[in-house]
Every structure is written in structure tokens, then in C-alpha cells.
Amino acid sequence: MKMEELVKRAKRGDPSAFAELIRLCTQSMYRVAWAYLGNDEDVADAISETVLMCYEKIETLKKDAYFKTWMIRILINQCKDILKHRSRIQSKAEMQESAFEDSGYIDCEWKEVLSCLDEKYRIVMVLYYSEGYQTGEIAELLEIPRSTVQTRLQRGREKLEAYYR
DSSP: OOHHHHHHHHHTTOHHHHHHHHHHHHHHHHHHHHHHHOSHHHHHHHHHHHHHHHHHHGGGOSOGGGHHHHHHHHHHHHHHHHHHHHHHHSOTTTOOOOOOOOOSSSOHHHHHHHHTSOHHHHHHHIIIIISOOOHHHHHHHHTSOHHHHHHHHHHHHHHHHHHTO
């Protein structure tokens, strides 16, 4: 069944249609949240908050075809909120990256490759290479200019190349 039809059913209050939408988008949500947050506990929090918000606000979605983009935008905002909260609790000097856990959602090697990048490069790389978004869509999701997305993709590639030489 097409995603748009599932969205229409979910808007009419069909819980199984909403559950199927979430099932279809879970891996994408994990990849994006992990690129921001870097640990599975915060990722789980961001995803659960996103799912709840999407469920409560699905009737506000104007174009059914953009459900996934709408949901990813909500997820990104949740991730930013978690990062703000995290920075209030811990000083930057105390922040350490959590140990990687194999959650079955994303290949550990890809996690390891991305871990050497700053967050601003990591999120763009995940959205572009793992999720298949175009640079214009990424710019809209992250609310940054398209040229910035292109620059971050290029610099991310260069950093990876330098790291693995």
C-alpha cells in the first residue's frame, strides 16, 4: 500500500495505518537521530517523542505525500531539544561519545565511519547517502542554505578521505 493511502487512513483515525507508517520509517528515523545524538538511549527518546507528536498532530499535515519529510523535520527538532537539554546538564568538557551498540538498524562500520565527523557533516551525510534526500530537501529540513548543504557534503567527503588515508 502506498504511503499516501496510509496517511489518509491514519488521519481518519486508523491506528494500524499509523503503525504501518511508523514501521516503514523506523530505520530512517534511527539513522537521522543517531547522526545527531550518537547514542541509542537518546535516539530512542527522540524517536518515541517524534512518534507521539506525529500521532497527535497528523491532521495538521497539509500534503500527505510529504509525511516522511514532515516526520523527519519533527525528529530533527526533537534531537535538537535533546542536545540542548544535554548541554545544560553536562559541561562540554565532560561530554564523551557513548560506546557504539549494534542495534540492528544501521551497520556498525557506517557508524564508525561517521563517528569521525562533526555533527554538522554527519547529519548531512546520513540524509544524503543513507536516506536519499536531495541537497535542496536537506536544506529545507535543516533550515540552512542549499550551498551550505553542498559545502558540508564536500567537506565531509574530504574529511573521510583524509581520515582513511
